[in-house]
Structure formats: structure tokens, C-alpha cells
Amino acid sequence: MEFEILGNKDTRSGFGEGLAELGRTNPNVVALCADLTGSLKMDAFQKEQPERFFQAGIAEANMIGLAAGMTIGGKIPYTGTFANFSTGRVYDQIRQSVAYSQKNVKICASHAGLTLGEDGATHQILEDIGMMRMLPNMTVIVPADFNQTKQATIAIAEHNGPVYLRFGRPVMPIFVKPDAKFVIGKADVLTEGTDVTIIACGHLVWKSIEALAILKEKGISAELINMHTIKPLDAAAILKSVSKTGCVVTAEEHMMNGGLGEAVSQVLSRELPCPQEYVAVNDSFGESGTPMELMTKYGIDTQDVVNAAMKAIARKG
Amino acid sequence: MENSALEKVASQVRRDIVRMVSAVNSGHPGGSLGCADFLSFLYFEQMNFNAESFSMDGIGEDLFFLSNGHISPVWYSVLARAGYFPVAELGTFRKLSSRLQGHPSTDKKLPGIRMASGSLGQGLSVAAGAAQVKKLNGDNGIVYTLHGDGELQEGQIWEAAMYAAANNVDNLIATIDYNGRQIDGDVEDVLSLGNLAQKWQAFGWEVLEMDGHNFADIREKMTTAKSMCGKGKPVVIIMKTEMGQGVDYMMGSHKWHGVAPNPEQLSAALAQLEESLGDY
Numbered sequence: 304m305e306f307e308i309l310g311n312k313d314t315r316s317g318f319g320e321g322l323a324e325l326g327r328t329n330p331n332v333v334a335l336c337a338d339l340t341g342s343l344k345m346d347a348f349q350k351e352q353p354e355r356f357f358q359a360g361i362a363e364a365n366m367i368g369l370a371a372g373m374t375i376g377g378k379i380p381y382t383g384t385f386a387n388f389s390t391g392r393v394y395d396q397i398r399q400s401v402a403y404s405q406k407n408v409k410i411c412a413s414h415a416g417l418t419l420g421e422d423g424a425t426h427q428i429l430e431d432i433g434m435m436r437m438l439p440n441m442t443v444i445v446p447a448d449f450n451q452t453k454q455a456t457i458a459i460a461e462h463n464g465p466v467y468l469r470f471g472r473p474v475m476p477i478f479v480k481p482d483a484k485f486v487i488g489k490a491d492v493l494t495e496g497t498d499v500t501i502i503a504c505g506h507l508v509w510k511s512i513e514a515l516a517i518l519k520e521k522g523i524s525a526e527l528i529n530m531h532t533i534k535p536l537d538a539a540a541i542l543k544s545v546s547k548t549g550c551v552v553t554a555e556e557h558m559m560n561g562g563l564g565e566a567v568s569q570v571l572s573r574e575l576p577c578p579q580e581y582v583a584v585n586d587s588f589g590e591s592g593t594p595m596e597l598m599t600k601y602g603i604d605t606q607d608v609v610n611a612a613m614k615a616i617a618r619k620g
Numbered sequence: 621m622e623n624s625a626l627e628k629v630a631s632q633v634r635r636d637i638v639r640m641v642s643a644v645n646s647g648h649p650g651g652s653l654g655c656a657d658f659l660s661f662l663y664f665e666q667m668n669f670n671a672e673s674f675s676m677d678g679i680g681e682d683l684f685f686l687s688n689g690h691i692s693p694v695w696y697s698v699l700a701r702a703g704y705f706p707v708a709e710l711g712t713f714r715k716l717s718s719r720l721q722g723h724p725s726t727d728k729k730l731p732g733i734r735m736a737s738g739s740l741g742q743g744l745s746v747a748a749g750a751a752q753v754k755k756l757n758g759d760n761g762i763v764y765t766l767h768g769d770g771e772l773q774e775g776q777i778w779e780a781a782m783y784a785a786a787n788n789v790d791n792l793i794a795t796i797d798y799n800g801r802q803i804d805g806d807v808e809d810v811l812s813l814g815n816l817a818q819k820w821q822a823f824g825w826e827v828l829e830m831d832g833h834n835f836a837d838i839r840e841k842m843t844t845a846k847s848m849c850g851k852g853k854p855v856v857i858i859m860k861t862e863m864g865q866g867v868d869y870m871m872g873s874h875k876w877h878g879v880a881p882n883p884e885q886l887s888a889a890l891a892q893l894e895e896s897l898g899d900y
Contacts, residue, residue, distance in 0.1 A: 333753075333756070354756065355756070357752065357787075359783065360782075360783065360786075362779035362782070362783065364741075364742075364745070364775070364776040364779060365745045365748075365776055365779035365780045365783055366745075367745070368742050368743075368744075368745020368746045368748075368749065368776065368780065369745050369746070369748055369749035369752070369780075369783070370749060371735065371745075371746050371749065372685075372735070372745065372746035372747060372748065372749025372750035372751075372752075372753070373749040373750065373752065373753045375676060375677060375678065375683065375734050375735075375749075375750045375753065376677050376678070376679065376750060376753035376754060376756075376757050376759065377677050377679075377753075377757075378753050378756070380749075395739050396742055396745075396776070398739075399736050399737070399738065399739045399742060400735060400736065400742050400745075400746055403725065403726075403727065403736045404725075404726045404727075404735050404736045405726060405727065406735075
């Protein structure tokens with residue numbers, strides 16, 4: 304159960320590297336940004352492929368419409384802005400011009416969740432996974448670290464259809480191997496265990512890895528699944544694991560309403576009812592603070608995963 | 621095409637419109653009738669397209685996006701009459717499982733439609749994106765759009781207007797159905813557009829004004845608009861129309877924006893419109 308830390312980087316930089324690589328390898332990939340090129344790490348693509356980079360300015364609704372139109376003629380548009388402005392601000396544009404119209408647009412969203420930090424609640428969206436997974440035709444991906452974000456960025460170009468790709472700002476440990484293959488909809492089982500299944504996405508995968516060590520000291524054998532694809536959800540992986548462990552913890556940097564936990568509970572309530580505990584933000588906006596302070600205050604930190612695991616196991620009776 | 625031939629197309633399109641909406645007692649006849657002449661001209665004279673083998677990408681073709689999707693009856697009729705799909709299918713409009721949804725959609729794969737519309741204000745952005753990709757692909761096709769005047773109250777239109785001018789999207793011709801009416805009343809009363817021509821000029825567009833019910837004027841202005849393409853600016857045509865044009869009791873009011881005629885009203889309407897190409 305040892306995880307080798309391969310380095311420390313932000314997931315948004317994984318997106319930037321993946322996009323730059325796509326620029327060199329796939330002539331159909333175009334990119335659009337709403338005045339956040341530096342924050343999204345889209346500079347390399349912009350510099351190397353100036354004719355395929357479109358600066359939309361601070362006009363996100365127009366950017367989504369432009370991207371939808373750019374699919375007509377065979378391009379694969381990647382839009383980049385903060386998660387808040389990638390979803391809530393443009394929900395109707397995504398709904399009609401992208402999801403309903405089945406356009407091959409990749410909506411790439413940085414600074415998701417609380418770990419955007421000091422900017423505070425106006426920018427800390429915690430509802431985006433819910434909004435995006437409610438849309439028919441939409442694929443929702445929340446990669447766990449720098450390497451996986453880069454791999455996912457490249458992989459979604461090969462998927463014909465709308466994708467929401469969510470990543471973040473803080474520097475976090477890298478543990479996914481640089482040569483790992485990213486398969487949409489296929490969960491990564493990181494550790495095998497027998498007492499509890501922990502299903503996590505995004506930054507909470509690392510927090511859950513930290514929790515594994517604490518649980519091990521308590522003599523608890525936890526199975527950890529990196530559920531990088533929220534939709535389509537790998538139900539087979541969930542059922543296989545939970546049928547062995549008998550209880551589950553879901554962990555995400557998102558509102559409890561509408562998130563990964565709810566998606567998992569939809570599978571389990573129908574197929575395999577069992578105790579489930581949620582590590583997620585409970586019906587609350589965030590606030591200013593450092594990313595790690597916020598994760599602690601809002602109950603999505605390492606210790607919260609540990610506590611949830613203990614509680615789920617206790618509820619097995 | 622001779623003006624008399626275009627008039628025959630438009631008359632049949634108007635018959636299709638009132639029959640379609642009356643059959644399901646729903647839909648939007650007013651704006652549809654007002655744009656029958658323009659869309660007939662666009663598809664029977666102006667645009668270059670391949671109706672027999674529709675392709676989503678439309679490489680080498682001119683493209684059209686209907687941004688005010690609620691006037692779908694006129695578009696469906698013109699698409700069918702132009703050969704995109706059998707005219708008999710017009711009889712399925714707004715019925716369960718039809719490809720002719722209340723507002724245009726792509727999910728039922730109706731040939732001729734490349735983008736869903738209905739929620740207003742999105743079509744200009746889409747068209748600007750498609751136009752930029754035509755340039756990227758070295759494709760000389762022109763991208764056309766149609767918008768309601770009430771639709772211009774949506775902020776996204778002006779985001780797109782600013783973008784298209786700033787980026788020299790000069791293979792884009794937008795047309796405004798300037799009938800002065802919207803659901804709640806006259807545009808002037810609901811939310812005035814102010815000086816519309818000056819607004820577009822200030823945003824950096826070439827602006828033309830056109831009589832949407834005069835084929836000679838439509839031809840002249842559309843030819844001018846096309847000649848303006850490739851010269852650095854997008855083009856907008858403010859097209860004066862009458863909501864309900866061709867059916868006397870629907871004209872001069874906003875009341876037929878989204879109301880279908882009953883059987884007696886339908887008969888009265890059809891009596892005013894020549895069955896020039898054969899009813900579906």
C-alpha cells in the first residue's frame with residue numbers, strides 16, 4: 304500500500320501540458336479561453352498554435368457558442384475558464400448548443416471547488432459536477448493528479464461528444480504513473496482491501512491515500528478506487544468492490560447534493576444497499592482561506608475520510 | 621430565379637406554415653409568415669448547399685443558422701421544399717417522435733439542421749464559430765443567420781457581435797427580423813432597441829437595411845451583403861417585415877406570435893394564399 308510521490312504539481316498544469324501536446328499531434332484541436340490563459344496554463348498552446356487559439360474575452364456565453372459552432376467543419380474545441388464560469392454561468396448555452404446538439408466540445412474547467420482558496424465563495428463552485436452530470440450526452444471527468452489530468456486531456460480528444468473536464472489550482476502530490484493509460488469510464492482500483500471501499504475523485508484521491516495509512520494503523524483494510532469518470536460511472540467496479548467490503552465512503556471536493564456520492568448511491572441503492580458515508584461539502588458556500596485550511600474547515604480532509612470509514616464500518620453491524 | 625417563381629415558393633411556404641401550426645394547435649405562425657419571403661430567397665436563390673446529401677460539416681457549402689428557433693415552421697417548410705426531406709413529413713410537426721420538433725433540434729437527425737435553437741441569443745455565437753472554422757479550413761462558404769428583433773435583448777448577441785467584429789469574421793451575414801413585435805407587445809414598449817443600425821455600426825459591423833417582402837430589394841441587398849464578405853467586417857441586415865405577412869387578420873399585431881389558427885381561421889388564411897406547389 305505504498306504510493307510513490309513522483310513530484311508535486313497542480314492539475315491545471317497537467318491540462319496545459321496535455322493541450323499543448325494535442326496541439327502538436329492533432330490538427331483538429333482548437334482552443335478557446337475567456338481571459339484566463341495564464342490561469343488555465345493554455346499559454347503553450349496559444350504560443351505554438353496561434354491560428355488555432357481563440358481569445359473570447361470575458362464573455363463565456365459567447366465562448367461556449369463559438370465552440371459549439373467550431374465543431375461544424377470538424378474541429379475539436381477545448382474551452383478554458385474557471386469551473387464556475389464554465390458551468391453555472393453558461394448552463395443554458397451548454398445545455399442547448401452543446402449537450403442537446405451533441406457537439407464535440409470539451410469544456411475544461413480549472414480552479415474547481417474550495418481549493419481555489421483565497422478568492423472566496425464567488426469563485427469556489429461546488430455544484431458543477433451535479434449540473435454537468437444531469438445533462439444527457441455529457442461525459443464528466445475529474446482526474447486525480449497532474450499526470451492523470453494530462454492523460455485525460457489527451458484521451459478526450461478521441462471521444463466524440465461533449466465532455467466536462469474538471470481540475471484545480473493547488474499543487475498536490477503526483478502518484479499516477481506518467482505512462483498510465485486513461486480510459487474514460489474505467490475506474491482505477493488503487494488498493495485492494497476488505498473492510499471498506501473508499502471511492503474518491505480529484506484532490507480527494509490524495510487525501511484518501513493519506514487516510515489509508517491512518518486506517519492501516521487502526522488495523523483497517525480499505526479498498527481505494529479513483530473514480531476519475533463520474534459519468535458514465537463504472538458501476539461494475541463499485542459493485543465488485545462493495546460486494547466484498549460491505550460498506551462505502553465517497554469523497555469529493557463538491558457539494559454532497561449532486562456529486563460523486565449521489566451517483567454512487569444511485570447504483571448501490573438499487574443493486575447492493577449498504578452503509579454509505581459522504582465526505583463532501585454539506586449544503587454550504589465556501590469562504591476565503593488557504594486551500595488546505597478550507598478542506599479542513601469544510602470537512603473534506605484526510606481525517607474526515609478516516610472518520611467516515613470508521614463510521615461506515617460501524618454501521619455494517 | 622424569377623420574382624414570380626419566388627412568390628410561388630413563398631406562397632406555398634405560407635400555406636404550409638398555417639396548416640402545420642393549425643393541425644397541432646400550437647407553434648408560432650406570426651414570425652414564420654413574416655420570414656417566408658426571406659427564407660425562400662435564401663434557399664432558392666442565395667445559398668450554395670447540397671440538400672440531397674446533407675452533411676453536418678457542410679464543407680464547401682454556405683451554412684444557415686436559425687437563432688430564433690420558434691419560427692421553425694417556416695424553416696421546416698423551406699427545407700422540405702428545397703429538397704432536404706419529403707414535404708409529407710411537414711405533417712408530423714410537433715407530434716410525438718417527429719423529426720420536426722417544436723423548436724429545431726439535431727437529435728432527431730432532420731437534414732438541414734446543424735444546431736438546436738429555441739433558447740434565444742445563441743445562434744450568432746455558433747455562426748461566428750462556424751465561420752471562423754470555414755476560414756481555418758480554407759472554405760469559401762458564407763455563414764448566414766436569422767434573429768428576431770426581440771431576441772436582440774439577449775446579452776449574448778452583443779458578446780458575439782463584439783467578438784465577430786474584433787476578429788474580422790467577414791464571412792458572416794446576420795439578418796434581423798425587424799418586425800417590431802414580441803410576445804408581450806411591441807418591442808418599443810417591452811424593451812426598446814434604440815437606434816439599432818447605430819448599435820451595430822458602433823459594434824463594427826457593416827449594416828444594410830432591407831424590405832423583407834420585396835424580392836427585388838432582397839436580391840439587391842443580399843447581393844451587396846455577399847460582395848461585402850472578405851473585406852474585414854461582418855455584415856448585418858436589418859430586415860423590415862410584418863409579423864403575420866400574407867394573412868390579413870394576423871398582420872399589424874403581436875397577438876399571432878405564438879397562437880395557432882382554429883379551423884375556421886385556417887380556411888380564411890388559406891383562401892388568401894395560392895396553393896402554388898401543391899400542399900403536403
